[in-house]
Amino acid sequence: MITLNDYLFSGDTVLKILLQYSADLKxxxxxxxxxxxxxxxxxxxxxxxxxxxxx
Numbered sequence: 146m147i148t149l150n151d152y153l154f155s156g157d158t159v160l161k162i163l164l165q166y167s168a169d170l171k172x173x174x175x176x177x178x179x180x181x182x183x184x185x186x187x188x189x190x191x192x193x194x195x196x197x198x199x200x
Contacts, residue, residue: 147173163193 167189174182
């Protein structure tokens with residue numbers, strides 16, 4: 146299972162971490178047929194869009 150902690154020490158910006166985490170989470174959700182992870186990934190994508198537009 147992918148966790149956000151896997152990305153925290155890479156030195157990337159929060160936005161880049163969220164982009165990578167949401168993409169990886171979506172791929173895992175598709176692979177494992179997990180609707181909860183898919184919903185979580187979609188939620189993160191919406192948060193990313195909000196962050197990008199308020200920049």
